[in-house]
Amino acid sequence: MRVTSTDRAREVIAEMGGRRSGTLTVTIGTGCCESTAPFLYEDFWPGPDQARVGEVGGVVIYAPEYLRSQYPADDGVVLDVVDELAESLSVETELGCRLILRGPGFTTEGAPEACPVPVAGTIGRQVVGELPEALRGFRMR
Amino acid sequence: MADYQLFIDGEHVDALSGETFTTHDPGTGEAIGEIAKAGREDSVRAIEAARKAFDEGPWPKMSGAERGAKINEIADAIEAKAEKFSEMEARDGGGTIKKAMFADVPGAVGAFRWFAKLAIEEAEEVEVPGTAFPPSQNWVRHEPHGVTTGIVPWNFPFIMAAWKLGPALAAGNCAVLKPASFTSITALMLGEVFQEVDLPPGVANIVSGPGGTCGEELAVNPLVDKTAFTGSTEVGRRIMQLASGTVKPVTLELGGKSANIVLDDADLDLAAACVLWGTFFHNGQVCESGTRALVHKSIYDEFLSLLVDRAGKIVIGNQMDFETDLGPLVSRGQVETVERYVQLGRDEVGEPICGGTRPEGLAEGLDPAAFYTPTIFAGVPNSAKIAQEEIFGPVLSVIPYETEDEAIAIANDSIYGLAGGVQSSNLERARAVANRMRTGTVWINDYHLISPERPFGGYKQSGIGRELGPNGLRPYQQVKHIHANPGGTRDNYIHLSALSGNI
Numbered sequence: 001m002r003v004t005s006t007d008r009a010r011e012v013i014a015e016m017g018g019r020r021s022g023t024l025t026v027t028i029g030t031g032c033c034e035s036t037a038p039f040l041y042e043d044f045w046p047g048p049d050q051a052r053v054g055e056v057g058g059v060v061i062y063a064p065e066y067l068r069s070q071y072p073a074d075d076g077v078v079l080d081v082v083d084e085l086a087e088s089l090s091v092e093t094e095l096g097c098r099l100i101l102r103g104p105g106f107t108t109e110g111a112p113e114a115c116p117v118p119v120a121g122t123i124g125r126q127v128v129g130e131l132p133e134a135l136r137g138f139r140m141r
Numbered sequence: 142m143a144d145y146q147l148f149i150d151g152e153h154v155d156a157l158s159g160e161t162f163t164t165h166d167p168g169t170g171e172a173i174g175e176i177a178k179a180g181r182e183d184s185v186r187a188i189e190a191a192r193k194a195f196d197e198g199p200w201p202k203m204s205g206a207e208r209g210a211k212i213n214e215i216a217d218a219i220e221a222k223a224e225k226f227s228e229m230e231a232r233d234g235g236g237t238i239k240k241a242m243f244a245d246v247p248g249a250v251g252a253f254r255w256f257a258k259l260a261i262e263e264a265e266e267v268e269v270p271g272t273a274f275p276p277s278q279n280w281v282r283h284e285p286h287g288v289t290t291g292i293v294p295w296n297f298p299f300i301m302a303a304w305k306l307g308p309a310l311a312a313g314n315c316a317v318l319k320p321a322s323f324t325s326i327t328a329l330m331l332g333e334v335f336q337e338v339d340l341p342p343g344v345a346n347i348v349s350g351p352g353g354t355c356g357e358e359l360a361v362n363p364l365v366d367k368t369a370f371t372g373s374t375e376v377g378r379r380i381m382q383l384a385s386g387t388v389k390p391v392t393l394e395l396g397g398k399s400a401n402i403v404l405d406d407a408d409l410d411l412a413a414a415c416v417l418w419g420t421f422f423h424n425g426q427v428c429e430s431g432t433r434a435l436v437h438k439s440i441y442d443e444f445l446s447l448l449v450d451r452a453g454k455i456v457i458g459n460q461m462d463f464e465t466d467l468g469p470l471v472s473r474g475q476v477e478t479v480e481r482y483v484q485l486g487r488d489e490v491g492e493p494i495c496g497g498t499r500p501e502g503l504a505e506g507l508d509p510a511a512f513y514t515p516t517i518f519a520g521v522p523n524s525a526k527i528a529q530e531e532i533f534g535p536v537l538s539v540i541p542y543e544t545e546d547e548a549i550a551i552a553n554d555s556i557y558g559l560a561g562g563v564q565s566s567n568l569e570r571a572r573a574v575a576n577r578m579r580t581g582t583v584w585i586n587d588y589h590l591i592s593p594e595r596p597f598g599g600y601k602q603s604g605i606g607r608e609l610g611p612n613g614l615r616p617y618q619q620v621k622h623i624h625a626n627p628g629g630t631r632d633n634y635i636h637l638s639a640l641s642g643n644i
Contacts, residue, residue: 027375028375029373029374029375029376029378030373030374030375030396030530030531030556031373031374031375031395031396031397031531031557031602032294032371032372032373032374032395032396032397032428032531032533033294033295033296033321033372033373033426033428033471033533034372034373034375034376034533035373035478035482035530035531035532035533036530037373037375039375039376039379040353041379044379044382045382047378066529066556070526070529070530082474084472084474085162085322085323085472086322086351086352087294087295087321087322087323087352087372088352088353088372088373088375088376089352089353089356089357089360089376089379089380089383090352090353091353091354091357092353093351093352093353093354094180094351094353094354096162096351105481105485105488105526106481107477107481108477108480108481108483108484112480112498112499112510113497113498113499114498114499114500114501114509115496115498115500115501115514116500116501116502117453117455117456117457117500117501117502117514118453118454118455118456118457119456119457119458119500119502119503119504120456120457120458120459120462120464120465120504121458121504122458122459122461122462122464122504123168123169123459123504123505123506123507124459124461125166125171125232125461126461127224127228127238127461127462127463128459128461128462128463128464129462129463129464130463131239131242131243131463132239132463135239135242135243138243138247139243139244139247139248139250139251139592140243140244140247140248140589140590140591140592141244141245141247141248141251141252141297141300141591141592141593
């Protein structure tokens with residue numbers, strides 16, 4: 001895995017460098033609602049299995065062995081930015097944007113396919129129908 | 142003024158910056174409301190309110206029975222507004238109204254009631270055997286930490302709020318909760334409930350805003366005594382680092398890539414249902430989803446046919462319609478993540494045996510870019526990216542195996558250890574397999590059933606600690622030992638002579 005960055009990612013990281021007094025680090029991690037994603041942290045401690053996979057504006061990018069082995073080639077993974085609501089403790093979220101990964105294995109190209117499926121034909125804010133009788137009084141969690 | 146304000150020190154307030162952000166119905170893209178956007182300074186004032194409430198207020202001084210009674214009032218008040226909470230939960234996050242009404246809202250009510258019961262029934266203090274000499278009296282006390290914080294994700298925002306606030310309050314702590322920005326509404330609505338039941342100001346505070354500021358402060362602030370987080374593994378690691386500055390204990394419930402093992406003696410009809418349910422419930426946006434189905438080779442072809450046939454009958458559409466099984470995913474970005482992994486699956490494994498597209502035929506006004514069809518890849522090697530990385534979407538990898546040992550080895554070949562399943566007609570055999578799986582929960586002939594009465598949490602990089610269950614208050618309690626020497630005579634202090642005979 002080798003990660004480069006877009007101009008926009010460099011700008012965002014530079015802006016956060018000006019806002020934070022500590023050392024910034026990008027780490028690529030996995031799991032749960034974020035799936036595989038980059039995280040920009042201040043004064044981060046890389047784990048024992050993490051190695052450098054790139055650098056952006058003097059900020060080192062790390063990834064754990066587990067992920068490096070999944071993406072072994074130098075295949076053009078690029079750190080970029082999307083302007084949308086985002087979670088995580090990644091510090092650029094205070095700017096209202098989120099770092100993302102693009103490139104082979106991280107973005108798809110071309111028009112998405114669609115196929116017919118069973119659908120509920122309604123739309124709107126109002127609730128349609130009612131809870132099936134079998135589920136009434138049942139608490140799943 | 143924001144439509145949904147922060148809840149700090151018993152009051153609904155805007156962010157100090159006055160900033161808001163818009164939350165949308167993910168299926169239609171329609172704006173639902175403006176949410177107050179808390180910054181670091183808002184988290185600080187919420188933490189300070191909780192600190193003051195703990196240090197000076199009545200909550201930690203109340204008996205467990207009194208706190209339990211108040212928490213039951215919270216549960217009652219939520220139950221009285223169940224329809225409203227259900228509707229907002231479904232609209233804001235895209236989960237179906239069906240899920241909201243049989244899982245999210247009753248689940249949150251059940252969690253509050255469970256922790257109320259623990260508060261009422263558990264002794265705050267127990268006397269334990271004293272030392273033989275001197276003949277001391279000894280007690281063990283369970284006391285609140287002080288100020289606790291919780292950060293929760295967007296997939297089960299309301300239940301997660303109850304899982305964090307319920308035990309914190311039951312144990313006598315004062316708390317600050319941060320819901321995910323995509324799904325803040327129902328957590329912020331809890332403020333109305335807290336006012337309605339006269340919860341003392343500052344006991345429970347809720348802030349919504351960016352994780353990089355508002356969230357970070359909840360983990361790093363020195364006035365916070367304990368923090369809890371549910372979400373991605375990388376953020377869990379970050380929480381640990383931030384909390385270490387003042388040695389705060391943490392509980393973490395993180396990612397998973399759970400295996401659902403179908404043994405060769407399984408009832409295939411039920412097993413197929415459990416595998417589909419285990420994967421596609423809530424579009425697979427569930428940390429414990431059984432997204433790797435390990436299927437014995439002797440039943441493999443027949444089982445695949447059952448999966449494909451049934452998956453094609455899952456109804457997609459408007460999340461507010463009880464006919465709908467799967468609504469939109471939480472965001473367009475989440476759909477793009479799913480599409481990326483499906484492409485990786487195509488590259489590594491080949492065409493999926495069903496799904497792999499956006500749905501066609503949705504009602505006009507629903508955005509197909511917000512939905513994804515249930516997708517199944519067959520013949521997946523466990524080393525493939527789709528079998529190793531958590532997709533958090535409706536994608537199932539079916540992995541064939543030949544022996545039980547091989548199945549268990551594949552199941553355990555993951556950095557995660559949150560949950561898993563075993564499908565078999567032989568309970569004894571299934572339990573033996575379950576015992577060898579390195580995960581916090583295993584369902585036999587079922588999946589996804591979690592309840593507040595039973596513990597939940599993960600092995601390995603799926604987390605630290607357990608939530609819920611009979612010991613559900615423990616992560617929110619300090620343990621104190623008190624030793625009392627009867628005194629009265631120097632005969633009870635012979636051990637002091639080890640230092641000097643003259644002190």
